[in-house]
Amino acid sequence: MTSRIKKLIAEFPRHKNIDALLITNDTNIRYLTQFNACESWLLVTKSKAFYITDFRYVLEAREGLKGVSVKQYTQTPCATLFELCKYYKVKRLGFDEKHTSVCLFRKLKEFCPRRTKLLPATGLVELLREIKEAGEISQIRQCLDLHFKAIHFLRKVVKPGLNERQILDKLEGFVKSRKAGFSFPPIIASGPNSCYPHAKVTDRLVRNNEPVLIDTGIEINGYKSDLTRNFFLGKIPLYYTKTLDAVKLAQEQAIALIKPGVPVADIDLKARNVLRKFGLAKYFGHSLGHGVGLDIHENPRLSYKSASILEAGMIVTVEPAVYVPGQFGIRVEDMVLVTEQGCEVLSGNYNQ
Amino acid sequence: MTSRIKKLIAEFPRHKNIDALLITNDTNIRYLTQFNACESWLLVTKSKAFYITDFRYVLEAREGLKGVSVKQYTQTPCATLFELCKYYKVKRLGFDEKHTSVCLFRKLKEFCPRRTKLLPATGLVELLREIKEAGEISQIRQCLDLHFKAIHFLRKVVKPGLNERQILDKLEGFVKSRKAGFSFPPIIASGPNSCYPHAKVTDRLVRNNEPVLIDTGIEINGYKSDLTRNFFLGKIPLYYTKTLDAVKLAQEQAIALIKPGVPVADIDLKARNVLRKFGLAKYFGHSLGHGVGLDIHENPRLSYKSASILEAGMIVTVEPAVYVPGQFGIRVEDMVLVTEQGCEVLSGNYNQ
Numbered sequence: 001m002t003s004r005i006k007k008l009i010a011e012f013p014r015h016k017n018i019d020a021l022l023i024t025n026d027t028n029i030r031y032l033t034q035f036n037a038c039e040s041w042l043l044v045t046k047s048k049a050f051y052i053t054d055f056r057y058v059l060e061a062r063e064g065l066k067g068v069s070v071k072q073y074t075q076t077p078c079a080t081l082f083e084l085c086k087y088y089k090v091k092r093l094g095f096d097e098k099h100t101s102v103c104l105f106r107k108l109k110e111f112c113p114r115r116t117k118l119l120p121a122t123g124l125v126e127l128l129r130e131i132k133e134a135g136e137i138s139q140i141r142q143c144l145d146l147h148f149k150a151i152h153f154l155r156k157v158v159k160p161g162l163n164e165r166q167i168l169d170k171l172e173g174f175v176k177s178r179k180a181g182f183s184f185p186p187i188i189a190s191g192p193n194s195c196y197p198h199a200k201v202t203d204r205l206v207r208n209n210e211p212v213l214i215d216t217g218i219e220i221n222g223y224k225s226d227l228t229r230n231f232f233l234g235k236i237p238l239y240y241t242k243t244l245d246a247v248k249l250a251q252e253q254a255i256a257l258i259k260p261g262v263p264v265a266d267i268d269l270k271a272r273n274v275l276r277k278f279g280l281a282k283y284f285g286h287s288l289g290h291g292v293g294l295d296i297h298e299n300p301r302l303s304y305k306s307a308s309i310l311e312a313g314m315i316v317t318v319e320p321a322v323y324v325p326g327q328f329g330i331r332v333e334d335m336v337l338v339t340e341q342g343c344e345v346l347s348g349n350y351n352q
Numbered sequence: 353m354t355s356r357i358k359k360l361i362a363e364f365p366r367h368k369n370i371d372a373l374l375i376t377n378d379t380n381i382r383y384l385t386q387f388n389a390c391e392s393w394l395l396v397t398k399s400k401a402f403y404i405t406d407f408r409y410v411l412e413a414r415e416g417l418k419g420v421s422v423k424q425y426t427q428t429p430c431a432t433l434f435e436l437c438k439y440y441k442v443k444r445l446g447f448d449e450k451h452t453s454v455c456l457f458r459k460l461k462e463f464c465p466r467r468t469k470l471l472p473a474t475g476l477v478e479l480l481r482e483i484k485e486a487g488e489i490s491q492i493r494q495c496l497d498l499h500f501k502a503i504h505f506l507r508k509v510v511k512p513g514l515n516e517r518q519i520l521d522k523l524e525g526f527v528k529s530r531k532a533g534f535s536f537p538p539i540i541a542s543g544p545n546s547c548y549p550h551a552k553v554t555d556r557l558v559r560n561n562e563p564v565l566i567d568t569g570i571e572i573n574g575y576k577s578d579l580t581r582n583f584f585l586g587k588i589p590l591y592y593t594k595t596l597d598a599v600k601l602a603q604e605q606a607i608a609l610i611k612p613g614v615p616v617a618d619i620d621l622k623a624r625n626v627l628r629k630f631g632l633a634k635y636f637g638h639s640l641g642h643g644v645g646l647d648i649h650e651n652p653r654l655s656y657k658s659a660s661i662l663e664a665g666m667i668v669t670v671e672p673a674v675y676v677p678g679q680f681g682i683r684v685e686d687m688v689l690v691t692e693q694g695c696e697v698l699s700g701n702y703n704q
Binding site for chain 1: 388390427449450453457551
């Protein structure tokens with residue numbers, strides 16, 4: 001059994017005193033087992049873990065999983081799940097309400113024997129995932145190392161005459177030749193396209209005297225980076241420089257607050273308040289940032305709506321932005337590790 | 353309002369007489385609106401359709417959606433959803449149990465006003481999607497045209513000395529240079545790796561006197577193809593030829609049954625019975641095939657467990673297989689269109 005599974009079991013008493021947990025989310029299973037799970041379930045009891053899978057994946061699972069029993073089902077995983085619950089006398093089975101559809105919940109209830117109680121136990125694995133282990137931090141640093149090289153490469157590539165898709169192709173070639181991948185479809189938004197927070201790559205030609213916003217991420221072994229940089233070709237107009245400075249100031253002041261014990265809402269509001277002073281807050285409609293790890297968006301969310309408190313080991317993006325509809329957008333996004341004393345901007349040595 | 357949304361509304365009376373439907377699945381929204389939806393909801397009442405989205409996507413939605421009102425929410429989509437339900441006097445709101453988590457269902461119930469009833473109405477859009485329109489069939493034919501060229505290309509590329517990943521890179525270059533993408537991560541499984549139904553691409557060198565199983569799909573404008581071909585390098589051993597012939601016969605006899613009105617279970621069982629005669633049924637552990645369209649796996653499933661009946665306009669894969677653990681695997685997969693009279697093997701003119 002992995003140390004992560006042991007940590008998970010240690011959480012059981014605090015979560016309705018469950019004596020087993022069903023995990024149906026692939027990434028959560030991967031986190032717990034280090035095995036690249038696919039369309040399978042993990043049942044963790046107080047003393048054992050079972051990977052419930054079907055014919056298509058069973059061979060790889062048997063070879064790849066360490067310390068976890070592999071159980072193959074034929075008809076439905078529910079039958080296998082509750083046979084195990086029965087055999088191991090599971091009385092209080094937790095399940096994650098976020099990763100269980102109403103449809104699946106119905107089936108679970110149908111198969112659940114009388115002696116087992118189904119109890120909502122949501123976000124337990126995500127809670128562990130919020131705090132990165134040393135090995136995870138170094139994996140993310142590895143993504144960032146390549147990401148910095150990619151930004152350096154982009155500096156040479158982003159030139160008038162190429163279209164967004166061509167820039168993407170060159171970036172993809174660069175990343176692939178280094179045996180890495182993207183952690184999400186890159187955003188390469190030129191001129192007015194940069195006003196869309198999640199712009200799609202188009203055939204638009206990059207021109208002189210306009211910005212190109214590039215938001216991309218590198219993925220290596222499941223771990224991810226996520227940074228946004230703003231390129232500007234030709235003569236930079238004053239309104240753009242002023243806005244960029246405001247966004248950078250918002251980021252700087254938000255990052256200055258980051259340390260263990262601080263509510264994430266305070267960080268988000270700080271950035272928003274800085275932008276407000278410049279009359280730009282109305283152009284900043286999304287939250288300030290998010291955790292990054294095996295998922296590109298994970299907890300904690302840096303949002304004024306969230307009640308989370310920062311803890312050492314969290315890695316979050318800080319990405320204030322200004323989007324002026326039909327005109328332009330600027331987003332400055334860096335990755336920050338919460339440390340015991342304060343924080344470290346992981347992408348700090350590669351700012352534009 | 354699109355003709356697809358009108359068709360959907362026509363289904364309401366047959367589904368608990370709902371007077372509105374909430375659609376939360378991106379692909380279902382894309383199907384109904386032709387807009388590439390992302391993390392948003394669609395509410396369809398008997399006379400109107402509303403796209404409920406947030407700041408990040410609202411600009412593109414306003415520009416891209418035709419005949420659908422775009423509503424931006426700030427706090428939660430639930431509040432906006434039920435304001436609309438209230439205003440349009442929705443009394444019976446359908447929701448899809450497969451695409452609604454227990455967590456979301458809780459929130460829906462919390463926000464739902466007293467006069468609106470939440471009713472399970474599952475799979476309505478998927479039901480429409482099963483029967484392909486002429487335009488969709490021609491989109492899939494377009495994917496297959498390129499797919500055939502890719503297979504032709506692979507014939508020249510799959511040679512001893514290259515590893516699986518290098519073959520993938522060459523294939524990817526070929527597909528990308530034709531402005532298309534993959535519909536799923538390709539399976540390129542050499543030698544004993546072919547015994548894993550969903551093998552991952554590795555660095556294993558392709559050698560002489562062994563098979564290479566390639567299962568891949570082309571995606572253009574969201575539509576997809578899905579074919580598996582088996583390459584063999586060098587001298588083909590007798591056991592391999594015999595197994596391949598049995599798998600091909602299973603496919604041939606299954607396809608011969610395909611026409612409107614036939615239960616999908618019969619098709620699956622036919623292939624299984626042919627393999628049984630050769631003592632190979634125990635090596636065929638997954639279902640015979642699946643629908644293909646905007647999703648790579650969609651309804652109907654060609655499975656002996658399914659109660660579906662074939663109808664004209666369905667497009668399904670037929671993919672019998674034999675996987676001998678630790679030794680080798682063979683899967684022959686083609687795409688078949690159910691026609692009024694019988695069927696057409698869409699990939700029939702490009703068999704190996």
